[in-house]
Structure formats: structure tokens, C-alpha cells
Amino acid sequence: MKRKTQNHNRIHEFLIKELETFVIRHKLTIKESDKNAGICVMKTTDYNAEIIRQLSDETIYRPSTNSEYLMKMEEFTDKVRYLSNWLFKDLKIKRIMPINHSPAKFYILPKIHKKFVSFPVGRPISSTKKSINKGIAMLLDTALQVLSFHIPDLLIDSPHLLLLLEHLELDPNRKYILVTADISAMYLELPIHICKQNCIKFFRENANKINFPFPINEAQLKILLDLCLDYSFLEFENNIHFQHKGIQMGNSASVSIANITAAVELENLKSEFVKFLRRFIDDIFMIVDITDLETSIPEWLDSFFKHNFLKFTYEYSERQISFLDLNINLDENNKISTSIYRKPMSKHEFLHFSSNHPKHLLKSLPYSSGLRVIRSCSDNETKNKELELLMSKFSLRGYPNTILKPIKQRLDSIIRSDILIPKSKLLIHHLSLHNPEILSHYNRTTPNLITPSNGVYIVFPFCNNIHGMGKLTKTMFLQELIYRNHNTLRKCILDLNVNIAFSIPNSINRFIHCVNANHRKQVLNE
Structure with a gap:
């Protein structure tokens, strides 16, 4: 074979x-850009200068040495061996510790979708593939993922948001605005001790409701957090640095830690004027009732998004706003409609039909892309225009009409409500905890996540x-x-x-x- x-x-x-x-x-240096906007060809001197600029920020990083790294790795190894003999006897965590390890490899993804003068700011990434605590972080993430489902305002994905908006009714006699907000540099701005405190606090409040994939108590969680967050060494051009603030973007547990930390920090992000609020990691979408608002909208938003260490940027509109991959519209009667949003940097190109890929994959692409159009577009006229545009794009990429025509006919017969039915286990589990009425509407039952x-x-x-x-x-x-x-x-x-x-x-x-x-x-x- x-x-x-x-x-x-x-x-x-x-x-x-x-x-x-x-x-x-x-x-020259060739790297992918941030947000999958394309491939960047750069002068290596410019690329390295941006990395050095970021690593020179002593509020987040500090220079280290190979001797300190080796000493800390010995300390880490001793801790794991000691804890493995009594606290983690069943898990045997010393078996998931690599023999050959190295600091995380540091690199950046240029943010070419944002304005820049000479060189774009880079998104810092730490590749922890060969780091000593890679296995510990994966183990920790397994527990935190299950825990994060108990965050009520968390969004799983775009279909989750569409389901919530589909079952949201606004008063036609009130005045609303659509708001999107972003937590600036969230991974780097989160203090490590706050991350640990918030994860333990959230665990203490919700542990009795959860069937974890493996037995874990508060003491064990605290130790896993210490092992995961206290040894963030990284390397660039044979120079070792230590990240003493924030979470490494590339750590296996970073998303779960950030989600839970932000959930605890934003518990007070509530107001009688906010009628709908959901968050996807560091992106927030809100619908605010401004009928009885006594101050101006910017003043109210500035006071609403005030926090000790988290910084927010926001946009608002009375009629239309983009969030994730959706355009969200509000008409004169306060009825919500949605359509597909395309980022300005998107190339809108699909895999070419002559590409060396399995034919069943190539034939399924137009259909699966069409399902996304039907799911995202709540208006029939918009849906039909998007499907015609989609088929023309596939035609330009070499897909024959003998494949596209039957797919288009099949897509035309699909009803949107059938596409919106929640199917993934993660989405159904989250809905069962926080929006059981949506599940009952679609006659769905809660699956067992730990199988x-x-x-x-x-x-x-x-x-x-x-x-x-x-x-x-x-x-x-x-x-x-x-x-x-x-x-x-x-x-x-x-x-x-x-x-x-x-x-x-x-x-x-x-x-x-x-x-x-x-x-x-x-x-x-x-």
C-alpha cells in the first residue's frame, strides 16, 4: 500500500x-500573514526588527540565558516527578513530559489587514510544539474546555450566534443599536496570577456540575496551571527570553484559560440597557436599547467598557454591523436579518479543480460552501444572489457545469430552518445548559461529551x-x-x-x- x-x-x-x-x-523571509490574508514576502531585516521591538517590551518579556532555562527545566522535571508519585498517581503525568525539549520558537504573523507606514505590526506566536510543558498544557486544556461550557455568554461559532438571533425578539417600539467590541491584545494583557485565580474561582463554582474526563480537584488544577504558565520560555535567533506577563499564543491551553479569565473579569459587564450580549474569545457582540439613554452613546460605551487592565475598542451602528463572518442588519421594525460578511483582504478563491486532491473532496466543496450561504443568509433574495456568485467563482476555478448544476439544484431545494438545526455535540451541550428552549424547539437531546x-x-x-x-x-x-x-x-x-x-x-x-x-x-x- x-x-x-x-x-x-x-x-x-x-x-x-x-x-x-x-x-x-x-x-528574504516568507511567512503567512495574520487573518489568513495571504503570503508575505519581506526583508529579513524588517521582519527581525519587528520581532526585536516586541521582545524589547520589558513589561511582557525579559532576556534570559541558556543556564537559567536549563535550571528551570530541572526544577520543572523534579516537580512533575514528585507530584506524579502522589497527587497525580492515576494520571502518571511524568509520562507526557518529553525527553528532548527546547524553548518555544517565537515568530510573528504580519497584520497586513491593518494600516501601517513602513512595516505592519506582527501578531506574536510562540510555537510550543517542543516545549517541556506541552503535554501538561494539553491535559489542562482537556479539563478547562469542559469547564468553559458553563460560561453563559460564550459563543461556540457562527451557527451558534445565528440560532440565538433567530430566536431573539426585539420590541418594535424601542430604539436599539448594534455594537461590536474587541479586547485589545487580550493574551498579552492578562496577568498570570489573575488567570490562575479566575480559573480556580470558576472551577470552585462549577466543578460539582461537571463530569470531567479525568478526576481532578482544586489542588491539582492549581498545580497544572502553575506548570503550564510559569515556564514560558521562548527563543529567537538563539536568544532566550522569558514571558512573565500574559499567555503564550500557541500554548495548548491558552484559549480556554483566556475564555475563563475573561468570563470572570467581565461578570460585571452588565446593564439594563443591554438586551443581548455574546462573546467569542476576545470579540463581543451586543444589542443595546438606547431609548431611555440619558448620555450620549460614546460616553455610555466608554463607561460600560471600563476595566482595570483590559482595554476595549468598539464600533456601533443603528442599522448594520459585521461580526465574525456575518453581516447583522436591523430594519425599521427591529427585525434582525443576517448575510455573509467578506473581509476586504479575503482573496475569495477556492481550491482549483485540477488540484491533486481526492475527487470526493473537490465535489463536496461547492455543496458545503452553498450550505454556509443558506445558513448565513436569512433573506431569500440575498441567498439566491450569493449562490449565483458562489457557483460563478467555482466555475472560474475549473469546476465543470456537470458538477455545479446538480449541486445548485440540490441547494435550491434546501430549507434554511433545516440547516439551522444544531448538530455538533459542543453546540448542543452549550445550548442545553443556557438555552434549553432552543433545543426543545428543534427536538434535540443532549449528547454525552465524554465518550x-x-x-x-x-x-x-x-x-x-x-x-x-x-x-x-x-x-x-x-x-x-x-x-x-x-x-x-x-x-x-x-x-x-x-x-x-x-x-x-x-x-x-x-x-x-x-x-x-x-x-x-x-x-x-x-
Whole structure:
């Protein structure tokens, strides 16, 4: 099977080496931009200067040394071994600690979607893939994810917001405004001790309502938070720094910690004028009744978004505002409608039909994209225009009419209310806790989030000539076990859910990011 699925490079190796040489000799850096706005080609000096500017902020980072890093790693190892023998005896956390570790690799994603003069500000990312507390952070996140479902104002995704808006009724005789707000640099502005306090406080208030994936108490949670947040070392160009404020953007538990911390900090973000408020990590959407507002709207919003250390930016409108991937509209009768929002930097391009991807994936793209249009557009006229535009874009990307025409006919027959039915376990679980009336409207029951998984993932290079890889793999397992008379194992194999994943195809972008160090030195020496 491996021999038949070898995926040869579509780009000649000579061209790749020439491109690598060009990039190195001209001292260029190629990175993805923030918000998936495209690929950035930059002078390495400009890119490094922006990173050094950020790391020079001593309120967040401080210079460190390799000796301090090694000393702290020994301290971390001793703690884990000690705690593993009594407090975490069942979890055996020392087994998830890597033998070979290194500080997080620091890099930035240029924010080209925002105005800049000479070089855009970069979003700081710490790649913790090889950090010593990677496994601890993943374990902590498993518990915090379940805990975060008890945040009432939390948004799971866009379908969650659409469901809430669909069942929201506003008084037609009142005057409302739509407000969106953003917590500026939330991950960097959160004090670490506040993160720990808020997570423990929220755990104490909600632990008795939750069936955690593994047994955990308050003392264990505190130790996991310490191990996760107190060893935030990062490295750039062989220089080690320590992040003493905020959460590393790249830490496995960062989103859950930020969500819970913000939920506790924003508990007082309430007012009789706010009729609807939901938050997606650091983005907030509100509907405010301004009929009886005694001050001006900006003055009221400034006082409403006042906090000790969190800073907010906001926008408001009486008729239309964008939030996540939606345009939210309010008509004269205070009826809410929605449509798709496209960011100005979006390229609006889909995968080309001639791309080396499974055909079932290519054929499913127009249909799944059409379902998103139907779900997001509450007005039929807007929906029809968006579907026509969508089909024309796929046609430009090489998709034949023999595929697009039946898909368009199928999409035209779909009713939006059927698309809005909550399906994901996470969404249904959150609705069951905070909006059970929506679930009862759609006759949905609450699933069990903590179910044992019998999934097995096998990664192959993609090949057009082999189909039904999952079924074929399972059949081969069974034939071998039947031959060896392993009846017990045979039953286990029958219960397996074999999933086939294809490895990332070769591309110019991938080769540039993986330039061989020896080749780089050789080029520079020449």
C-alpha cells in the first residue's frame, strides 16, 4: 500500500533549490500573514526588527540565558516527578513530559489587514510544539474546555450566534443599536496570577456540575496551571527570553484559560440597557436599547467598557454591523436579518479543480460552501444572489457545469430552518445548559461529551489510484487476525473506526519554510 501511494513532487527539485538560493541570498523571509490574508514576502531585516521591538517590551518579556532555562527545566522535571508519585498517581503525568525539549520558537504573523507606514505590526506566536510543558498544557486544556461550557455568554461559532438571533425578539417600539467590541491584545494583557485565580474561582463554582474526563480537584488544577504558565520560555535567533506577563499564543491551553479569565473579569459587564450580549474569545457582540439613554452613546460605551487592565475598542451602528463572518442588519421594525460578511483582504478563491486532491473532496466543496450561504443568509433574495456568485467563482476555478448544476439544484431545494438545526455535540451541550428552549424547539437531546473514542488515524500520501483505503485497511487487519485465530482482537477490530488522512502535499510555500540548514550555510559561504 505504501509503495502504491508514493506521492512524487510536482515541482522539480532543481527549481526548489534555485528558489531557496534566491530567498537566502537576497535575505528574504516568507511567512503567512495574520487573518489568513495571504503570503508575505519581506526583508529579513524588517521582519527581525519587528520581532526585536516586541521582545524589547520589558513589561511582557525579559532576556534570559541558556543556564537559567536549563535550571528551570530541572526544577520543572523534579516537580512533575514528585507530584506524579502522589497527587497525580492515576494520571502518571511524568509520562507526557518529553525527553528532548527546547524553548518555544517565537515568530510573528504580519497584520497586513491593518494600516501601517513602513512595516505592519506582527501578531506574536510562540510555537510550543517542543516545549517541556506541552503535554501538561494539553491535559489542562482537556479539563478547562469542559469547564468553559458553563460560561453563559460564550459563543461556540457562527451557527451558534445565528440560532440565538433567530430566536431573539426585539420590541418594535424601542430604539436599539448594534455594537461590536474587541479586547485589545487580550493574551498579552492578562496577568498570570489573575488567570490562575479566575480559573480556580470558576472551577470552585462549577466543578460539582461537571463530569470531567479525568478526576481532578482544586489542588491539582492549581498545580497544572502553575506548570503550564510559569515556564514560558521562548527563543529567537538563539536568544532566550522569558514571558512573565500574559499567555503564550500557541500554548495548548491558552484559549480556554483566556475564555475563563475573561468570563470572570467581565461578570460585571452588565446593564439594563443591554438586551443581548455574546462573546467569542476576545470579540463581543451586543444589542443595546438606547431609548431611555440619558448620555450620549460614546460616553455610555466608554463607561460600560471600563476595566482595570483590559482595554476595549468598539464600533456601533443603528442599522448594520459585521461580526465574525456575518453581516447583522436591523430594519425599521427591529427585525434582525443576517448575510455573509467578506473581509476586504479575503482573496475569495477556492481550491482549483485540477488540484491533486481526492475527487470526493473537490465535489463536496461547492455543496458545503452553498450550505454556509443558506445558513448565513436569512433573506431569500440575498441567498439566491450569493449562490449565483458562489457557483460563478467555482466555475472560474475549473469546476465543470456537470458538477455545479446538480449541486445548485440540490441547494435550491434546501430549507434554511433545516440547516439551522444544531448538530455538533459542543453546540448542543452549550445550548442545553443556557438555552434549553432552543433545543426543545428543534427536538434535540443532549449528547454525552465524554465518550470513549475507537478512532484510529492512518496517514498516507495521497494517490488517485487507490480508493476505500479505510475499508481496505480494516479488512487486512481482520484477515490477519482470522488467520491467527485471535477472536478477542477480532472483536476489537470490528469496533474500530478507521480514518484515513492524507499528508500535506508538497508546495513552494512548504519547501521555503523547511529550508535545509546545511544548504543555507553553503549558500551563504559561497
